[in-house]
Amino acid sequence: MRIIVDEAKCTGGGQCVLAAEEVFDQRDDDGVVVLLDPAPRADLHDAVREAAMLCPAAAIRIEETP
Template sequence: MKVVVDQEKCVGSGQCVLAADDVFDQRDSDGLVDLLDASPPQARSADVRHAAAVCPAGAILVED
């Protein structure tokens, strides 16, 4: 699995961090998404996909 984030789309809602805090974080400077792990383990797949689904800006893309 590969995760890609578009910081231009991010609105800083933090839903991704709540869903998978070991994969996503928020920058202190502006609250936008910070990708911690672009290739998370398969065991985190459900949480990462959930993060992408609940992102209000559609800023997270999950590729298989």
């Protein structure tokens, strides 16, 4: 799995952090998403998929890798 975030789309809702705090964070000044781990370990994949689904701005894209 590879994660790509579009900071320009991010509205700072924070749903990604709530779903996968080991993978996502937010900037203190404006709340925009910070990607902590673009290729998370397998046990975090479900949480990352949930974060992408919950993102109100669709700012998180997931590329599944074999």
